[in-house]
Amino acid sequence: MNWNKLFAVARWEFIEKVRTKAFVIGLFLGPVIGLVFSVLPTLLASRAETTTKRFAVYDETNTLVAPAQKLLTEKYKLANGKPNYELVPMDTQSMNVVSFMQSYAPLVFKEEFIGLVVIPKDVETSRQIEYRSDNVGNERDIRSLRSTLEEALIEQAILRQGMDLQAYKSLSRSLETKTVKISKTGEAKESGFLETFGLAYGSALILMLLIITSAQILVRGLVEEKSNRIMEILVSSCSPFELMMGKLVGLSGLGIVQAGVWVGFGIGAAFYFGAGIPSALFSLLPIAFIFTILGYVFFASLLLGLGSLANTDQEGQQIFGYIMPMLALPFAFLFSVMQNPNSTIAKVLSYIPFTAPTVMTMRVAVQMPPVWEIALSIAVLVATIILTIFFAAKIFRVAILSYGKRPTLPEIISFLREPS
Amino acid sequence: MLTVQNIRKTYKGGIKAVDDVSFTIEPGKVLGILGPNGAGKTTTIRMILNIIKPDAGSITFRGRTVDEFTKNSIGYLPEERGLYRKSTIADTLYYFASIKSAVNSNTKREISSWLERFELNGMEKRKVEELSKGNQQKVQFIAAALHNPDLLILDEPFSGLDPLNQLKFKDVVLSLREQGKAIIFCTHQLESAEKICDDIVLYNQGKSVVSGTVEEVKKRFGSNVIRLEFEGDATFLSALPIVKKSEIFPNYAEVELTDGSGLNDLVPHVVSRLQLSKIERMQPSLLSIFIDIVGKGNLPEDFVQPISV
Numbered sequence: 001m002n003w004n005k006l007f008a009v010a011r012w013e014f015i016e017k018v019r020t021k022a023f024v025i026g027l028f029l030g031p032v033i034g035l036v037f038s039v040l041p042t043l044l045a046s047r048a049e050t051t052t053k054r055f056a057v058y059d060e061t062n063t064l065v066a067p068a069q070k071l072l073t074e075k076y077k078l079a080n081g082k083p084n085y086e087l088v089p090m091d092t093q094s095m096n097v098v099s100f101m102q103s104y105a106p107l108v109f110k111e112e113f114i115g116l117v118v119i120p121k122d123v124e125t126s127r128q129i130e131y132r133s134d135n136v137g138n139e140r141d142i143r144s145l146r147s148t149l150e151e152a153l154i155e156q157a158i159l160r161q162g163m164d165l166q167a168y169k170s171l172s173r174s175l176e177t178k179t180v181k182i183s184k185t186g187e188a189k190e191s192g193f194l195e196t197f198g199l200a201y202g203s204a205l206i207l208m209l210l211i212i213t214s215a216q217i218l219v220r221g222l223v224e225e226k227s228n229r230i231m232e233i234l235v236s237s238c239s240p241f242e243l244m245m246g247k248l249v250g251l252s253g254l255g256i257v258q259a260g261v262w263v264g265f266g267i268g269a270a271f272y273f274g275a276g277i278p279s280a281l282f283s284l285l286p287i288a289f290i291f292t293i294l295g296y297v298f299f300a301s302l303l304l305g306l307g308s309l310a311n312t313d314q315e316g317q318q319i320f321g322y323i324m325p326m327l328a329l330p331f332a333f334l335f336s337v338m339q340n341p342n343s344t345i346a347k348v349l350s351y352i353p354f355t356a357p358t359v360m361t362m363r364v365a366v367q368m369p370p371v372w373e374i375a376l377s378i379a380v381l382v383a384t385i386i387l388t389i390f391f392a393a394k395i396f397r398v399a400i401l402s403y404g405k406r407p408t409l410p411e412i413i414s415f416l417r418e419p420s
Numbered sequence: 421m422l423t424v425q426n427i428r429k430t431y432k433g434g435i436k437a438v439d440d441v442s443f444t445i446e447p448g449k450v451l452g453i454l455g456p457n458g459a460g461k462t463t464t465i466r467m468i469l470n471i472i473k474p475d476a477g478s479i480t481f482r483g484r485t486v487d488e489f490t491k492n493s494i495g496y497l498p499e500e501r502g503l504y505r506k507s508t509i510a511d512t513l514y515y516f517a518s519i520k521s522a523v524n525s526n527t528k529r530e531i532s533s534w535l536e537r538f539e540l541n542g543m544e545k546r547k548v549e550e551l552s553k554g555n556q557q558k559v560q561f562i563a564a565a566l567h568n569p570d571l572l573i574l575d576e577p578f579s580g581l582d583p584l585n586q587l588k589f590k591d592v593v594l595s596l597r598e599q600g601k602a603i604i605f606c607t608h609q610l611e612s613a614e615k616i617c618d619d620i621v622l623y624n625q626g627k628s629v630v631s632g633t634v635e636e637v638k639k640r641f642g643s644n645v646i647r648l649e650f651e652g653d654a655t656f657l658s659a660l661p662i663v664k665k666s667e668i669f670p671n672y673a674e675v676e677l678t679d680g681s682g683l684n685d686l687v688p689h690v691v692s693r694l695q696l697s698k699i700e701r702m703q704p705s706l707l708s709i710f711i712d713i714v715g716k717g718n719l720p721e722d723f724v725q726p727i728s729v
Contacts, residue, residue: 229499229502
């Protein structure tokens, strides 16, 4: 093994590929995707509404609308000061429920009302109201309406029984839960669900995006070298193993740069939006980084072996298609592992190379596993990487010089059997 | 310098790509490895370059069995070729030199002087894709020769070149030979090989069917026939002791000499008696020798009629 040649290849792969469009696009696309997924939903949800939503209320008790309207106006206000909701009472004397429905339903479609509400006479005992709308999915509006009517109903009952309304109100305030994570070292850290979830989800996403962009660059490069027969010049100069390892090192350099830029961008964005980074999260970053890099190297060596079989971009895509599901696999277990980081399934997944990097990062974020488990997981990953490189080299050596038809599975197995 | 001894390579499916081939090449010589496509030329080259191992036999370069280290002293211009399209010429050449462990403080200067030699001066920063096909081929040639190898292997170096560039390549190849480099010239164009090669190995279906210097081969397969054009009466020719067989016409004659005698033995007999306008030994071309050996019916289907250089 000639290290100078290996590093010459690594240097070339890094410098040439850092300039490719695919890399530059990937570099910026990552943060953009991150922003879109994290910021956009919040922005959309909190988008200021300007018009008051109206409910047509057929109140058979004839007592609830007024107090409910008062409560609604107190609780829900639009940014411009107008009330968020307006309850429009129906005349229950001149109109029965059926004709109310018939004559007001068209107005819902005309968007004069967002929904029709029927409060039955026996609401106090039946505890049921009816809501009709062309959109029964707007959870937030329905919840506001329901909880307000509920409150009005209770207040009415309290007043009727001569009890102290203020006392009830202060008693019925909801409980708030402050979550504090404790760790073995004894220090108690405040940690929210969002931060833990963010780190786990973020590192899984970073690993996946890293591999997607690198895989494109890697396979496209290999296909170019094969189809242009540059490969002949390369292997007449250095050994296939030096070439493959050089590519792996160069590619890993790209991955580290990319991950570094993204994490830097993330930290910058967090400070810019005033969120800051909790120190607890900071201390987890090195472990997340180690696992992300190990996962990256594992997938990269897998891709080098399999990617060398491709003769065209199309075949490269196909091969990538086989690896993609493995990349997405951890996401299927995301919630299960988050809720129960010490379950058997979480432990098993920590020692499977495809899922270990993501699952282990999640577990570390949620509840620090014993050191030996982390060490074992790293050992399994490193061993798998060495094994993968060993087999990838066997495929690579033969595949880079075989043009034409992509080898079949039995042929690939015969590559593996050939002595080095 | 390079000794190839009884090498064999059988691919999967039992195809004997190279079957018991031997040859040597010395510094300052051009060896032609000739034969139709699929005859085993490229497989032989790959074994010399230690890209694949022979199943049997040995290849030694300056007394050392070829390995990863000997690769550094060999330059290779593959038959089908390409370069990194998006990279600059200088970067590409520098990279190829670096993986031959041949980069030093002079490398950049050498790149410039090679580019100058091929009339590509000042094109260092140009991207490969901006070059014409012929100019790309020049860059590929430089990539093979830049690290100053002792042995240069050129696989079909002239294919796709216009006549002017063919001459340029030929000049460079011959000047490298002058410098004492050994050159392996691999081609299916037998006519072009004849003019450049000192020695040849003629391949057919994995076997070396003829080898030796071009002269030896021609002599071995050449008929000892002399053709004369003249004025005068040539009937005396048939009576000469060195003549085995003759066909004589009024101004033209073909005589076959006895073994061991040659053109020089015939000349004294004819210069005094005939007004000669032309006298020559009929030499077979390498192509006709090849056809002779494998037989007309056995010619490979894709054996292209050569064009001359």
